[in-house]
Amino acid sequence: MPELTARAEVTASASRRRPPRVWARFAVLGLLVVGAAVALLVYDIPMDPSRRGFWLAVNLRVVTVATIAVVALCQAVATVLFHTATSNRILTPSIMGFDALYVVMQTALVFFFGGAALAATDGLIKVAVQSLLMVGFATVLYGWLFAGRRGSLHIMLLIGIVLGVGFGSLSTVMQRLLTPSDFDLLSARLFGNMSNSNPEYLPWAALIVAVVLLAVWRSRHRLDVLALGRETATNLGVAYKREVTVLLILIAVLISISTTMVGPMTFFGFIVATLAYQLAGASTHRVVLPFAVLLAMTTLLVGYFVLKHVFYAAGMLTVIIEFAGGLFFIIHLLRKGAL
Amino acid sequence: MITLTDVTKSYGAQRVLGPVTLEIPAGGVTALVGPNGAGKSTMLTIIGRLTEPTAGRVTVGGRDVAKTPSRELARIVSILRQENHFVTRLTVRELVGFGRFPHSGGRLSDDDRRHVDEAIAFLGLDALQGRYLDQLSGGQRQRAYVAMVLAQDTDCILLDEPLNNLDMRHAVGMMKQLRRAADELGKTIVIVVHDINFAAAYADRIVALTDGLVAEQGSPAEIMRSDVLEGVFGTPIDVRVDGAYPLAVYFR
Numbered sequence: 001m002p003e004l005t006a007r008a009e010v011t012a013s014a015s016r017r018r019p020p021r022v023w024a025r026f027a028v029l030g031l032l033v034v035g036a037a038v039a040l041l042v043y044d045i046p047m048d049p050s051r052r053g054f055w056l057a058v059n060l061r062v063v064t065v066a067t068i069a070v071v072a073l074c075q076a077v078a079t080v081l082f083h084t085a086t087s088n089r090i091l092t093p094s095i096m097g098f099d100a101l102y103v104v105m106q107t108a109l110v111f112f113f114g115g116a117a118l119a120a121t122d123g124l125i126k127v128a129v130q131s132l133l134m135v136g137f138a139t140v141l142y143g144w145l146f147a148g149r150r151g152s153l154h155i156m157l158l159i160g161i162v163l164g165v166g167f168g169s170l171s172t173v174m175q176r177l178l179t180p181s182d183f184d185l186l187s188a189r190l191f192g193n194m195s196n197s198n199p200e201y202l203p204w205a206a207l208i209v210a211v212v213l214l215a216v217w218r219s220r221h222r223l224d225v226l227a228l229g230r231e232t233a234t235n236l237g238v239a240y241k242r243e244v245t246v247l248l249i250l251i252a253v254l255i256s257i258s259t260t261m262v263g264p265m266t267f268f269g270f271i272v273a274t275l276a277y278q279l280a281g282a283s284t285h286r287v288v289l290p291f292a293v294l295l296a297m298t299t300l301l302v303g304y305f306v307l308k309h310v311f312y313a314a315g316m317l318t319v320i321i322e323f324a325g326g327l328f329f330i331i332h333l334l335r336k337g338a339l
Numbered sequence: 340m341i342t343l344t345d346v347t348k349s350y351g352a353q354r355v356l357g358p359v360t361l362e363i364p365a366g367g368v369t370a371l372v373g374p375n376g377a378g379k380s381t382m383l384t385i386i387g388r389l390t391e392p393t394a395g396r397v398t399v400g401g402r403d404v405a406k407t408p409s410r411e412l413a414r415i416v417s418i419l420r421q422e423n424h425f426v427t428r429l430t431v432r433e434l435v436g437f438g439r440f441p442h443s444g445g446r447l448s449d450d451d452r453r454h455v456d457e458a459i460a461f462l463g464l465d466a467l468q469g470r471y472l473d474q475l476s477g478g479q480r481q482r483a484y485v486a487m488v489l490a491q492d493t494d495c496i497l498l499d500e501p502l503n504n505l506d507m508r509h510a511v512g513m514m515k516q517l518r519r520a521a522d523e524l525g526k527t528i529v530i531v532v533h534d535i536n537f538a539a540a541y542a543d544r545i546v547a548l549t550d551g552l553v554a555e556q557g558s559p560a561e562i563m564r565s566d567v568l569e570g571v572f573g574t575p576i577d578v579r580v581d582g583a584y585p586l587a588v589y590f591r
Contacts, residue, residue, distance in 0.1 A: 221445020225437065227427045231389050231420050236491070237413025237441040254513050285429045 029294040036301035072296035074258035079269030097164030099264035117184035138252030267325025346395030370538035373548035386419030413441035439489030458490035479506035
C-alpha cells in the first residue's frame with residue numbers, strides 16, 4: 001500500500017510541524033509570565049539593588065506573586081477539569097455553590113461574633129477549617145448525588161445551583177441585619193483581593209495544589225477520554241462515575257484553596273479556560289491545562305501590575321476581572337447561540 | 340459469544356425490556372429489528388454496559404459485564420451509540436486514535452498507529468483523516484465513529500443504527516464493510532437496523548423484538564416471512580423473493 005504509507009508520512013510530517021507552533025505559543029506566554037512576575041517584584045522600589053532593603057522589599061512582594069501563581073493554577077485547572085467532568089464548556093465550578101458557601105461562612109462569622117471576629121480569627125486554623133468545610137460539602141454532595149446508584153450529573157448540578165441560591169439568600173438575610181460598619185468589614189472580604197492572602201497559609205496551599213496537580217497530570221490521557229462524555233468514555237474502558245467523582249473532589253479542593261486565599265472569583269476560570277481552548281492550538285489536556293494556567297498567570301500578573309502601578313488600585317483587580325469576565329461570558333453565550 | 344439471562348430494564352413501574360434470555364453466537368452479523376420502542380437500543384446498551392439492567396446477567400466472551408473491570412471489557416466489546424456529540428474539537432484521525440485507548444492508555448505505539456491507519460482505510464476515510472469532525476457531513480462523521488470502534492479491535496462490536504445518516508451508496512458500503520469485518524477479521528457484530536431489508540441482505544441472524552421481548556429469532560430465511568414480519572411490526576408486509584434474498588415490501 002504505497003499510497004497509504006505516503007499519506008501516513010504526510011500526516012506524520014504535518015504533526016511534526018504542529019508542535020513548534022504550540023511551543024511558540026507557550027514560549028510567548030511563558031515570557032509574558034516571567035516578565036510580569038519580575039516587573040512586579042522589582043518595579044518602583046526606591047532603592048539600589050545593591051542595598052539589603054531592596055531585597056527585603058522584593059521578599060515582601062514574593063508573597064503576592066506566589067499567591068497570584070497559586071490562585072491562577074487553582075482557577076485555571078479547576079475550570080478546565082470542571083468542563084471535562086461535565087462535558088460542557090459553559091459551566092463554571094461556582095455553579096456548584098462554592099462561592100456562595102464561602103460567603104455564607106464569612107457572613108455567619110460576622111453575624112454571630114461581630115466584625116472584629118473576622119480579623120481576630122484570621123490564621124491557619126480558620127483557613128484550614130474553611131477549606132475542609134468546603135471540600136466536605138462537595139464530597140458529600142458529589143458522593144451522594146452523583147456517585148450514588150440513582151445519581152446523575154444533571155441532578156447534582158441542579159441541587160448545587162439550588163443550594164448556591166439558598167446560601168446566597170441566607171447570606172443576604174444575615175447581611176441585612178448587620179451594623180453598617182460590620183457590613184463594611186465583611187464586604188471587603190467578599191470580593192477577591194490578592195492582598196487578602198495569608199502568608200502563613202501559602203506554603204500549605206502550594207503543597208496541596210502541587211499534589212493535586214501531580215494527580216491531574218498523571219491522568220491527563222484519561223481526562224481526554226472523559227471529555228468525550230459518559231458513553232464514549234465507558235466504551236473506551238474508563239470507569240466514568242469513579243473518575244468524575246474523584247475529579248469533582250479535586251476541583252473542590254482547588255476552588256476552596258483559591259477562595260479561602262483571595263475570595264470568590266466567578267468568571268475568571270471561565271475566561272482563561274475558554275481562551276485556552278481557542279488559542280492553545282490543540283485540544284488535549286496535555287496542552288490545554290498548562291496553557292490555561294499560563295494564561296491565568298499572565299492575566300492576573302499583568303492586571304495586578306497595571307492596576308497597582310498605573311491606577312493605584314490593586315484591590316480592584318478581581319472586580320475588574322469579574323466585570324470583564326461577565327461581559328466575555330455573555331458575548332460567548334450570544335455568539336454561540338445555545339448552551 | 341454473548342449471553343443474556345433474564346435481563347430486564349424498568350423505569351419506575353414501566354418495564355421497557357425483558358425478561359430476555361438470549362444467546363448470540365460468536366462470529367457473524369446479528370441484526371436486532373423491531374418497531375420503535377421495542378427495546379432494541381436498550382438491549383444493545385445493556386450488553387455494552389452503557390445501561391445498567393434492573394435485573395439479570397449479561398456475559399460477553401464468557402465474562403460477566405457487571406463484574407469485569409471496564410478497561411478489560413473495553414478490549415473485548417465496543418459499542419457505538421446513535422448520537423455522539425463531543426465538546427472537544429477533534430480530527431478524524433484523533434477520534435480514531437481514541438479507539439486505541441483501551442490498549443495504549445493514551446500513548447500511541449507504532450502498533451496502535453497501524454491499527455488506526457487500517458481502520459481509517461477500511462472505512463475509506465484516508466482523504467478526510469486530517470479534517471475536523473465539525474467539517475464533515477453526517478454520513479462521513481458516522482463512518483469516522485465506526486472507524487474509532489473498529490480501531491478498538493474488539494472481538495465483539497455493537498452498533499446502534501450504524502446506517503443512520505447514510506445515503507444508499509454509503510449504507511450499502513457500510514453493510515459490506517461490516518460483513519467483511521465479520522468474515523475476514525472474525526468479528527462478532529451486533530447491529531440495530533431499521534430497514535429489515537438490510538438485515539435480510541447482510542445478517543446471518545435476525546432477532547426481532549416487540550414490547551421488550553424477543554418475538555422471533557432465526558436466519559433471514561426464517562424471519563423473512565409475511566406472517567412473521569406482520570406479527571412483529573404490526574403492519575401489512577409482503578415478502579417477495581427476487582433473486583438471491585427475500586425482500587420485504589411494505590410501502591403502501
